Amino acid sequence: VTTGDHTTYRDEVGAYLLGALSDAERASFEEHLAGCPECREELERLRPAADLLPRSVEQVEPPASLKRSLMEVVEREAVGAAGGARAPKRRPLAERLRGRWLRPALVPAAILLAIAVGFAAGRLGGDEERTLQATVNPIELPDAGGRLQLEGDGQDGAILRVQGMPSLTSRRVYQAWVERDGMVQPEQTFEVGADGGGAVAVPDDLSDADAVHVTREPRGGSRAPSEQPILTVRL
Amino acid sequence: VVAADIRNLADEEVMQLVAEGSPRAFELLYDRHGAAAFSLAYRMVGNRVTAEDVSQEAFLSIWRSRTRYDPSRGSVRTWVLGIVHKRTIDALRRGAVQERRREQFEGVEERQEAPERTDVEAARREEARSVRTALDALPADQRRTIELAYFGGFSHSQIAELLDEPIGTIKGRMRLGLEKLRHQLADFAAGEFA
Numbered sequence: 001v002t003t004g005d006h007t008t009y010r011d012e013v014g015a016y017l018l019g020a021l022s023d024a025e026r027a028s029f030e031e032h033l034a035g036c037p038e039c040r041e042e043l044e045r046l047r048p049a050a051d052l053l054p055r056s057v058e059q060v061e062p063p064a065s066l067k068r069s070l071m072e073v074v075e076r077e078a079v080g081a082a083g084g085a086r087a088p089k090r091r092p093l094a095e096r097l098r099g100r101w102l103r104p105a106l107v108p109a110a111i112l113l114a115i116a117v118g119f120a121a122g123r124l125g126g127d128e129e130r131t132l133q134a135t136v137n138p139i140e141l142p143d144a145g146g147r148l149q150l151e152g153d154g155q156d157g158a159i160l161r162v163q164g165m166p167s168l169t170s171r172r173v174y175q176a177w178v179e180r181d182g183m184v185q186p187e188q189t190f191e192v193g194a195d196g197g198g199a200v201a202v203p204d205d206l207s208d209a210d211a212v213h214v215t216r217e218p219r220g221g222s223r224a225p226s227e228q229p230i231l232t233v234r235l
Numbered sequence: 236v237v238a239a240d241i242r243n244l245a246d247e248e249v250m251q252l253v254a255e256g257s258p259r260a261f262e263l264l265y266d267r268h269g270a271a272a273f274s275l276a277y278r279m280v281g282n283r284v285t286a287e288d289v290s291q292e293a294f295l296s297i298w299r300s301r302t303r304y305d306p307s308r309g310s311v312r313t314w315v316l317g318i319v320h321k322r323t324i325d326a327l328r329r330g331a332v333q334e335r336r337r338e339q340f341e342g343v344e345e346r347q348e349a350p351e352r353t354d355v356e357a358a359r360r361e362e363a364r365s366v367r368t369a370l371d372a373l374p375a376d377q378r379r380t381i382e383l384a385y386f387g388g389f390s391h392s393q394i395a396e397l398l399d400e401p402i403g404t405i406k407g408r409m410r411l412g413l414e415k416l417r418h419q420l421a422d423f424a425a426g427e428f429a
Contacts, residue, residue, distance in 0.1 A: 011406045011407065012406060014406060014408075014409030014411075014412070015405075015410075018381060018385045019320060019321065019384065019388070020384035020385075020390050020391045020409065021390065022390055022392075045417070046410070046417060047309075048417060048420070049416040050385070051316075051317075052366050052369075052420055053366070053370075053385050054275045054316040054320060055271070055362055055363055056367045056370055057274045057277075057278040057363065058278070058363060059271065059274045059360065059363070060273065060274045060277050062272075062286075062287070062290065065287070066287050066290055066291060067262075067265055069291060070295065070298075071258065071261075073295060073298075074258045074261050074262075074298050078257070138325065139322075139325075139326055139329075142326075142328075166296075168299075
């Protein structure tokens with residue numbers, strides 16, 4: 001199906017409005033839409049009908065815990081923003097490690113030299129290069145994915161590439177972690193581009209590592225993760 | 236803006252304050268639309284725990300990406316519900332709530348009505364009744380297709396498989412169904428539902 005195949009796309013207007021297209025179909029439809037006034041018009045004509053559907057739902061009372069936990073996060077983040085400081089207000093560690101996915105790292109925060117991804121990438125590409133796929137938290141990152149490229153058993157480190165990651169506020173960054181025997185060691189922080197893609201070098205010896213994780217952290221990085229991992233590659 | 240004044244602001248003005256990072260404005264946004272958001276998620280996933288999770292994610296994404304509301308694209312309420320809908324569909328598609336979905340659409344679901352406390356809520360309940368009436372007036376196959384897609388989070392190809400019909404037929408029904416709905420609701424759409 002090409003972008004110009006108008007009839008096909010015109011038939012998909014309803015499915016698009018109802019959220020019944022796959023991600024790929026939706027992207028392709030939107031691409032067509034950008035260049036097709038006729039389809040845009042049809043879409044806008046039918047949109048009010050689709051917009052009314054959620055209003056047909058019988059109203060149920062949300063649990064009080066929903067507002068409570070939302071406002072906790074919002075108040076905390078607002079304080080951090082208002083301070084404008086480089087040290088955003090942080091939750092107590094115990095609270096942040098809800099579910100305790102890891103014991104706190106025993107290794108002190110490594111001095112994180114900014115190793116250019118390009119340099120690390122140059123060391124890869126050997127005969128035994130392996131690529132491992134990441135699993136993601138589907139609620140936090142519905143459209144994300146990632147893969148870890150490492151050479152041989154990972155002695156020379158690896159590169160983690162991600163895509164479909166939401167861009168974060170200016171106060172937050174993504175941070176990589178390496179897990180060994182239930183402990184995590186902080187790795188570099190990184191950001192993603194407007195397209196949600198990014199890469200970070202993990203220049204450690206990964207031959208005895210169990211996993212590489214990614215969390216969202218205050219700018220500058222953390223010594224212990226502030227949240228459950230949102231992306232994980234098992235080694 | 237002091238707290239007492241905020242409550243008199245229109246949604247669009249509240250969103251401006253949210254964009255500036257005001258927790259009070261965000262709270263007001265939640266007070267106005269949280270129940271509708273939760274109700275939509277609950278209708279889609281069929282259990283309160285998941286509905287709460289999805290609603291929380293949706294509202295946090297609103298808080299953290301405050302700038303994205305565009306008044307030219309419709310009301311704040313429509314925008315909020317659109318975000319909740321997308322988030323919930325993503326959760327459904329990722330298998331977060333796999334098993335009982337079909338059952339939900341086969342049988343009777345649990346209903347737990349909220350009390351009508353204000354005139355606004357009463358008006359919304361009336362609105363809901365009107366939209367349901369319009370939905371019920373659709374030919375059964377169109378209504379079912381729309382419900383499976385919008386509330387069930389099923390893709391058109393999944394629906395085609397479920398109902399054992401060609402995909403083209405399903406797509407056509409979606410469009411035709413929305414078309415009819417639009418006609419039936421034309422009277423409301425201009426005014427009360429804006």
